[in-house]
Amino acid sequence: MPAQPDGNGLADLQHRFAHAVLQAPLEVPDGIRHDVRPTRERRFGVYRNNVKASLAAALAARFPVVERLVGEEFFTAMALVFIEQHPPRSPVLAEYGAAFASFLEEFDPAADLPYLPDIARLEWSRYVAFHSADASAADIGRLAELPPEALGSVRLGLHPAMAVIASPWPIVSVWSTNTHDATPEAPAADWTGETALVTRPHLDVLVQRLPPGADLLVAELAQGIALGAAADAASRAHDGFDLATALATLFGAGAITTLSQGSSS
Template sequence: MQAGFAASLLAPDLPVPAGVVGPRGKKAGKRFAVYRNNVAVGLAGALGDIFPVVRKLVGDGFFRAMALVYVAQEPPGSPLMFEYGQGFAAFLEDFEPVSQLLYLPDVARLERAWLDAFHAADVEPLDPGALGRVAPEALAELTFTVHPATRIIDSDFAIVSIFSASREDQDISGIRPRQAQSALVTRPGDWVEVRGLPPGASTLFKALIAGVRLGEAAGDALAAHPQFDLPAALAAMLEAGVFIRCAARAPAGSLSA
């Protein structure tokens, strides 16, 4: 009965679940419709809170209608509402009414990453002075452990500029949306930070996140982007709290911080 009740809440074409009746055994169609509507509207509202930039970009009325379509297709899979909307970016890719806003799915991915980073575990970031305590000959052998809040979103569009301007209630009309940007999402302190990455930094950080040694990851980043500023990227990496630990494989330079 519970499964049928839950399924009917998010499927308007389904009949009132068996066993659901009104006072004195009367039909409960109208009463259940009100309850069904409240649930759908509540989920659409929650989705708007999770993706405020997307909502602002398309307008409140349009977002509500679009969210109701998404709610019907993808009901919550967790009682924790902040986890809802994991598939929203993929939904936007196939939602024809917003097909002209090519950047919208990646903006949604960035918003989802922001919220996931906000709710990630509290872990002390790597001490910015950690690399200075490693023997120079061991630096290339360093591997890193990523902070739970770290996320990287690569996009063919100006998602960092659009996200930041929309969050700060600034006009986005001057932004060139087809300018590729990579976003770094971290939480080095109590608040989530979103910053744009220069060419090469995303390549470096993603390799380090995957467990590649620093020397190899740096070589790959420089090969792909010869103008890449490695020292500046490493300094920004430590300042942003991307990692929580580093270790050198060479015994003489082993380090845990």
């Protein structure tokens, strides 16, 4: 703790208090009255519990499938480690949890579940989509009405709530069965990778599988590349890429908001 701007011990006290609230072993900071029962350990423990239990509950609410996959006890213990290592940096709790997926990558006790970080990414994307800016989805009819020679140079604007999570694991299947089914079932026999598309055209957050290579198309479109060149790039990069299926999925999910013509700038 450097300078004390108010010339009193408040900054010092808050420094000690903040550290004692977050650290694992219970150690009551100096400066707290201890001449009255209950003990100051119990009194200070209420604040520690409030801070940690409320943050753990917030994480459980935004990562319900991760919690279901590992169980409540494991999740809470894991969340407490995360909270200690990555406490929130903003008073807006809706922003808390962005680092959870990458934390899981490094969290050894969960290494037996290598798909867990990508499930967390999918759940985080749903959460971000829920709170992201609103925009009206464009109907594919508007694209179909364009003259054929205009299609190559049309730019498709992506919805601010849209996210794509490509994974070597069947994350949409794992997420879906653990969200909707009382008894989760193992996804496809060979556990092939899936790419998730998250959108929120209006109030509902939608999750679906993106067809092969469509994530490459989205990546091109996101950079402002026109449809013709973006489709070329996706075809070259992925043999199984089918433009019709990709466009039907993207428009159907409300991932596209604007169609514009013009030179790239």
